[in-house]
Amino acid sequence: MGLSGWDHLRAAFVALHVAVVVAGSIPAPPALDTKSLKKPEFARQLAAWEALAAQLGVGAAQFREGLVTVVKPLRQARALVTELGEPYARCCGVAQGWSMFGTLNRAPGRVEVWLEEGGRFRPLTIPGHPEATWRAATFGSERVRAMLNNYANFNQPEIYALLVDWIAREAARDFPEATRVRAQIVKIEPPEPSELARTGVVPTAEPVRVLYRNLDPSQ
Amino acid sequence: MKRWQSFVALMAHREAPTALAWVRIAVGLVVLQSFFEMWRTDSYFLVLSDRVTGEGFRSFAGTHWLLDLVGGTSTEGLTRLGLLVGVGAIATVLGLGGPLGPLLTLQACLALFVIHPASGGGHDRVITNALWLLVLSPASRTLSLDSLITTGKLQDLRPRPAWARYLIIVQLAVIYGTTGMQKLGSDWFPWGDYRAIYLALLVPAWSRWDLGALLGQAYPLTQLGTAVTWWWEVTWPVVLLAFWFRKSREQPGKLRAIFNRLDLRWAYAVIGVGMHTTVWVLMELGPFSAIMLALYPALWHPDELRRRGG
Structure with missing residues (x-):
């Protein structure tokens, strides 16, 4: 079959597309610098790999040196291709990035909302709580969950505060007699599987980032 | 040079676009279901709209040409954008208008996903990647209204370029x-x-x-x-x-x-x-x-x- 100029052009486009996709997908490894090493989870994971390397007779310093040798050019090559391909990725939606549960969060949390009525707080909305089901469809939807997960990991505290303002406005409308809402982040402490099998209970820490809002039905 | 020639020949290969048509229908349905779910759970405006001009709780800095065109993250702007997603996704499922359905859906999705990235996930990127490959493909040439209109049959199995299917596999x-x-x-x-x-x-x-x-x-x-x-x-x-x-x-x-x-x-x-x-x-x-x-x-x-x- 004779190949035309268009065929070559098409193949060149496909090759460029694949280059952008592959470069964008390659994990961007941490720089192994002081900033990265200060992160507790990163240090813990690195220690686990160093322990494994030690079992294979590779010292920690040698292991890190080898890692830097691999990581540095990889980061540079990836940065170059992704930078060149960025306009294409942005306009055509071919941005990549798939870090599904790469490192598990050992201190996940949940956002809880409590309502004060008659001087007592009762749970209003808590994930998985059988009775605290106010706006359960909304708070249980995936995009809201993603957002709440962000706040439960202590990211964007100022936006979390704005969400609590919104919750207060909505609660005031739905519960005109109520006086306050309390929003809080409760971290869970993953138990050993055997303990969970025995007790069925996932322990939680004391609430943090506790915010109160007075309810004003006129708002 | 020989390898390049082989690659060019592979990318020039043609086949009936049936597999791509099934991908097109499935991707369109996923987009529709995903946005329907946001409407059903009352999370669409909460997550994406502005606290002053919409029904949300915060403001956003992200921008996209289509978002600016429809009126930003106000309730009206997001309603228009949601309608564009719906129209585009339905056209994608039905295979109406060739690549225009996936293209409209893609641009509307990009505009929506840029607003509040923390409320999204990797799936948003899979959706946009898939839609772009559908734009480039002959996916609407069969099992489509386009086929019905142009050939009088729902299926048109004449060979079309296959490279978009290869890219989906990649x-x-x-x-x-x-x-x-x-x-x-x-x-x-x-x-x-x-x-x-x-x-x-x-x-x-x-x-x-x-x-x-x-x-x-x-x-x-x-x-x-x-x-x-x-x-x-x-x-x-x-x-x-x-x-x-x-x-x-x-x-x-x-x-x-x-x-x-x-x-x-x-x-x-x-x-x-x-x-x-x-x-x-x-x-x-x-x-x-x-x-x-x-x-x-x-x-x-x-x-x-x-x-x-x-």
Whole structure:
């Protein structure tokens, strides 16, 4: 079959597309610098790999040196291709990035909302709580969950505060007699599987980032 | 030079666009379902609209040309954008207007996903990647209203360029392969006791059910799931090799013969369907499972689909 100029052009486009996709997908490894090493989870994971390397007779310093040798050019090559391909990725939606549960969060949390009525707080909305089901469809939807997960990991505290303002406005409308809402982040402490099998209970820490809002039905 | 010529010839290959049409229909349905879900749960305006001009709780800085055109993150702007997604996705499902349906859906989705990235996930990127490949493909040439209008038949099996189907397969291999590569946390390995899925199911944001004691009792199963998931993901690029061996089946080689006898696509697809179904049952990850499975029809040549009744 004779190949035309268009065929070559098409193949060149496909090759460029694949280059952008592959470069964008390659994990961007941490720089192994002081900033990265200060992160507790990163240090813990690195220690686990160093322990494994030690079992294979590779010292920690040698292991890190080898890692830097691999990581540095990889980061540079990836940065170059992704930078060149960025306009294409942005306009055509071919941005990549798939870090599904790469490192598990050992201190996940949940956002809880409590309502004060008659001087007592009762749970209003808590994930998985059988009775605290106010706006359960909304708070249980995936995009809201993603957002709440962000706040439960202590990211964007100022936006979390704005969400609590919104919750207060909505609660005031739905519960005109109520006086306050309390929003809080409760971290869970993953138990050993055997303990969970025995007790069925996932322990939680004391609430943090506790915010109160007075309810004003006129708002 | 010879390799380049072979590559050019491969990209010029033509086949009936049946597999691409099934991908088109599935992707369109996933987009529709995903946005319907946002409307049903009253989360669309809460998550995406502005606190002053909309019904949200915050303001946003992200921008996109289409978002600016429809009126930004106000209630009216987002209503228009939602309608554009709906119209585009319906046109995509029906195969009406050629690449315009996927193109409209893609640009509207890009405009929406740029607003509040923290409320999204990897699935948003799979959706936009898939839509772009549909824009480039002849997916609306069969099993479509376009086909009905132009040929009088729902199916038009005349050969069309096949390279978009190849790119979908590459995209699948890239997504799974690099997802596996990123799983470097010790919990995915024996020295972390294969604890990753157990821990993932304890994250309140993602677990669909409070499994309680059952999760502890099922720990060995979660360990098995962890090991299978990691190996399955990280070895997915092998499927590309399987495709190459199928394409070059006339050439000699023991490995080629073994690959062609086993047809690894089925093994990977069956595990994939099982894994995504399990994830969907146990975890709330939005349209992640559905959009990944929507790409699976591309794994089969149109002739194979026809033989199996597709």
